[in-house]
Amino acid sequence: MVDEMFDRDTQQKIGKQIVLPMRRAIEISLQSMKVRFWRSMITVSSIILAIAFLSFVLINTAILRALKGGPAAVVDVLEIQVDALKEDLGVEPAGELETLTLKLRSVLRPFKDGPERAAEDLNAKMEVLRQKLGAEGAEKLETFTLELAALKQASEEEIEELKAKVEALKQELGSRAAGELEALTLELAALKDGPVKAAKDLEAKVETLKQELGAERGNELQTLVIELAEETALRDRIEVVLRGEGAGDEDKGAMFEPAKKKTGFLAEFKAKDYWLITLALVVCFVGIVNAMLMSVTERFREIGTMKCLGALDSFIVKLFVLESVFQGALGTFIGISLGALLAVLRAWSSYGNVTFRFFPWLGFLACVGVAQGIGTFLTVVAATFPARAAARMQPVDALRADQ
Amino acid sequence: MKQSIVRTRGVTKVYKMGTVEVHALRGIDFEIATGEYVSIMGPSGSGKSTIFNMIGALDKPTAGKVYIEEVDVAQLDARELAWLRCRKIGYIFQTFNIIPVMTALENVTLPMTFAGLTSDEARDKGAVLLDLVGLGDRLDHKPFELSGGQQQRVAVARALANDPTLILADEPTGNLDLKTGREIIDLLKQLNETRGVTIISNTHDHKMVSVSDRIVRLQDGQIERIEDTSNLDITLGSIDGETE
Numbered sequence: 001m002v003d004e005m006f007d008r009d010t011q012q013k014i015g016k017q018i019v020l021p022m023r024r025a026i027e028i029s030l031q032s033m034k035v036r037f038w039r040s041m042i043t044v045s046s047i048i049l050a051i052a053f054l055s056f057v058l059i060n061t062a063i064l065r066a067l068k069g070g071p072a073a074v075v076d077v078l079e080i081q082v083d084a085l086k087e088d089l090g091v092e093p094a095g096e097l098e099t100l101t102l103k104l105r106s107v108l109r110p111f112k113d114g115p116e117r118a119a120e121d122l123n124a125k126m127e128v129l130r131q132k133l134g135a136e137g138a139e140k141l142e143t144f145t146l147e148l149a150a151l152k153q154a155s156e157e158e159i160e161e162l163k164a165k166v167e168a169l170k171q172e173l174g175s176r177a178a179g180e181l182e183a184l185t186l187e188l189a190a191l192k193d194g195p196v197k198a199a200k201d202l203e204a205k206v207e208t209l210k211q212e213l214g215a216e217r218g219n220e221l222q223t224l225v226i227e228l229a230e231e232t233a234l235r236d237r238i239e240v241v242l243r244g245e246g247a248g249d250e251d252k253g254a255m256f257e258p259a260k261k262k263t264g265f266l267a268e269f270k271a272k273d274y275w276l277i278t279l280a281l282v283v284c285f286v287g288i289v290n291a292m293l294m295s296v297t298e299r300f301r302e303i304g305t306m307k308c309l310g311a312l313d314s315f316i317v318k319l320f321v322l323e324s325v326f327q328g329a330l331g332t333f334i335g336i337s338l339g340a341l342l343a344v345l346r347a348w349s350s351y352g353n354v355t356f357r358f359f360p361w362l363g364f365l366a367c368v369g370v371a372q373g374i375g376t377f378l379t380v381v382a383a384t385f386p387a388r389a390a391a392r393m394q395p396v397d398a399l400r401a402d403q
Numbered sequence: 404m405k406q407s408i409v410r411t412r413g414v415t416k417v418y419k420m421g422t423v424e425v426h427a428l429r430g431i432d433f434e435i436a437t438g439e440y441v442s443i444m445g446p447s448g449s450g451k452s453t454i455f456n457m458i459g460a461l462d463k464p465t466a467g468k469v470y471i472e473e474v475d476v477a478q479l480d481a482r483e484l485a486w487l488r489c490r491k492i493g494y495i496f497q498t499f500n501i502i503p504v505m506t507a508l509e510n511v512t513l514p515m516t517f518a519g520l521t522s523d524e525a526r527d528k529g530a531v532l533l534d535l536v537g538l539g540d541r542l543d544h545k546p547f548e549l550s551g552g553q554q555q556r557v558a559v560a561r562a563l564a565n566d567p568t569l570i571l572a573d574e575p576t577g578n579l580d581l582k583t584g585r586e587i588i589d590l591l592k593q594l595n596e597t598r599g600v601t602i603i604s605n606t607h608d609h610k611m612v613s614v615s616d617r618i619v620r621l622q623d624g625q626i627e628r629i630e631d632t633s634n635l636d637i638t639l640g641s642i643d644g645e646t647e
Contacts, residue, residue: 024516028505035504035545305500308461309561310489310517313481395488396461399500 025315029322039295040327046291047331048338050284051375055339057280058371061273062363063347063355068242070358071235078228085221089213094221097209101225104202107195115195122188129181133173141169141178145185234354241350284374289382292324296386303390304399313391320387321380328379336371340364407473408569408601409435409458414467416453416624427453429624430467437568440595440602442611445621452573454621455605459494459571460487472568489517493562493600497574499554501546507533507557508542514564532560536590552583559590563600570594572604576611588614 033040086094111118130138144166151159170178210218303316347355416428428450435441445451456462457469460476469476471491479487488494501510508529515525533539536556546554555575562570572591576584592614595602604611612618618630 032504301498301500302502305496305502306513307485308459308488308494308500309514310485310565312485312517315517394462396456399461399496 022318025318026322029319029326032319033323033326039298040323043291043295044327044331044334046287047328047375047379048335050287051332051335051371052339052342054277054280054284054374055336055367055371056343057276057339058367059340059343059364060346061277062360062367063343064242064245065273066358066360066363067238067347067351067355071231071238071354074231075228075235078224078231082221082224082228085217085224089217089221093209093213097206097213097218097221098225100202100206100209101222102229104199104206105226105229107198107202111195115191115199119188119191119196122184122191126181126184126188129177129184132177133181137169137173138181141166141173141181142185144169145182146189149186149189238351238354245350281374285378285382288328288375288378292379292382293386295323296320296383296390300390300393301399304393304395304397307391307395308399313388316391317384317387320383320390324379324383324387325376328376331379332372332375335375336368339371340368406437407434408437408439408471409603410470410473411454411457412468412470414454414457414464414469416450416457416462417465426624428457428464431457431624431626433619433626433629435601435603437601438595438599439616440592440604440614441617441619442604442606442615443619443621444606444611445627448623449621450624451605451621453624455571455573455603458603459492460484485517489514490565491567491569493564493567493570495555495558495562495570495572495575497577499546499551499558499578501554501557501561503546506543506545507538507549507560510546510557511561511564514561518565529560529564532563533557535563536560550583551579552586555579555583555587556590559587559594563594563598567600569601569603572602572606574605574607576606576608581610584608585610 082098086098088094108114126142133141144162148159148162148166151162166182170182206222213221306316307313344355411431411433414428414431415426418425418427431450431454443451443455453462457464458471460469460471460479463477471487476484476487501507502513505513508526511529511532512520512522512525515528516522520528530539530542533542536559538553538556538560541549541553544553546557549557555578562572570591575591576587579587588608588610591602591604594600595614604615612632615632618632620627620630
């Protein structure tokens with residue numbers, strides 16, 4: 001009797017039923033997601049958050065590691081270049097050029113366009129004041145002020161006398177403008193005696209040395225020396241910020257590192273990072289599993305109904321897995337974008353544009369790939385188990401499930 | 404002799420709730436012939452739902468056998484069971500159980516998809532069926548756009564999707580008002596008469612009595628008696644003043 005019901009023809013029909021229209025399954029899954037849009041979005045947002053967290057951790061770590069190593073590496077290279085050049089040119093004269101260059105740099109640094117320009121600017125300001133106070137009176141004031149400043153060995157009397165004169169003059173001319181002129185005169189004198197003079201001296205010495213060593217190579221050395229100084233300052237500045245965040249030197253982590261040196265992307269991650277990444281993965285997994293489990297459980301009755309209509313277990317599983325793949329792909333993509341954006345913004349706000357100078361492109365792509373893979377994989381796995389369990393239920397139990 | 408479509412032999416079902424054993428069915432024997440309209444009635448806890456699940460191959464008995472078209476249901480594997488449910492049996496539930504994300508037409512054509520029909524064939528047939536149950540103008544409505552009675556009609560159309568020989572209705576009028584319930588019962592009787600499809604219905608509803616050929620009364624997991632309605636003289640009052 002069994003044979004009659006399940007004859008050859010029927011067996012073939014059963015076979016056909018097995019190879020169920022995948023297209024139909026995809027249609028139903030997409031339709032389901034569309035209709036249950038907000039419910040799907042809740043599931044997807046769980047995935048987004050979990051993956052964003054994971055991506056953030058991964059990319060942030062990559063960026064920090066790149067910043068830790070990047071500037072330092074640049075400094076190392078420059079140091080080698082400078083040393084090589086010094087060897088070439090003769091260590092002593094080259095060393096002297098190096099020192100003078102650095103001194104000159106520190107003299108010139110406070111001034112945007114150099115001390116001479118600053119002096120000119122001051123003079124311009126003083127001109128305005130001279131016009132205001134009257135050329136004669138202004139000239140007198142300037143002279144007295146300078147005299148007073150120059151008097152170091154004079155007697156108390158003479159100093160007091162000059163001071164009084166200056167005061168009287170200031171009263172006569174109008175206190176405020178005169179006071180200003182007085183101050184600027186002193187400033188100008190200081191400039192002229194200090195930075196302007198020093199700059200001139202140093203520049204002369206530097207010129208001489210460059211003649212000795214050869215202008216072209218001399219310039220080369222100067223450029224390198226200045227570059228080295230700036231990169232070193234950058235490296236140190238970053239080191240300070242990194243250490244402040246606890247991402248600085250980790251000799252303490254040394255005992256957890258394997259003896260062999262890791263290469264490539266992984267070399268950027270240390271023991272402490274693995275811990276945080278593992279945590280992120282666990283959060284990710286729990287979040288996604290929970291979302292998927294809820295999604296399947298809510299639809300037990302639907303599953304039972306479909307089984308009554310003749311759906312095979314595999315079809316049911318296919319439906320849920322497809323849905324989870326779509327949700328996983330979408331959620332992972334958005335999550336990665338979000339996590340990456342946050343990580344880059346955070347780094348940029350802490351370290352400035354240097355973040356982009358040493359941006360770990362390869363590491364970034366690897367993080368994205370890893371996060372994408374993990375997200376999709378976890379979503380599908382997390383959906384498969386409850387879907388399989390649901391599909392295997394007896395229809396009567398599934399139908400009994402409370403909606 | 405008419406061929407039996409459903410036959411049960413000593414069907415027993417025991418549920419284990421922790422340490423307590425619940426005997427839902429204590430040996431059920433009966434036979435239903437092709438083309439009959441049978442109602443299973445009884446108080447709560449009599450085993451109505453349980454025997455219904457057995458007959459519908461939705462659950463397995465603890466002991467005893469269930470034969471559908473003389474095939475022992477317990478011998479079938481998952482694929483064959485799915486085929487059975489797809490081709491031989493149509494189900495109607497108290498809670499309608501229409502898939503909420505699909506339109507009426509899509510709901511009706513879903514089992515056809517499982518049976519291997521192409522989309523076009525399915526759509527044409529689905530439209531015909533929906534027309535048959537009076538919903539020809541609501542093909543693209545979603546369940547939430549349909550009343551309870553209309554949803555149950557969709558369920559009836561769906562049950563007919565693959566021309567089953569047997570329709571199982573579990574409390575089909577349970578969630579419907581008197582008038583709508585009446586309409587559904589009339590619809591089922593009409594299908595039974597015009598298409599010759601066997602109908603087995605689990606019900607509390609006394610309106611079902613007049614259309615049934617036989618009534619199986621259950622009590623405490625056993626058959627109390629089986630009534631042949633041709634022997635019964637049934638007069639029921641009705642709300643709108645007309646007598647049956």
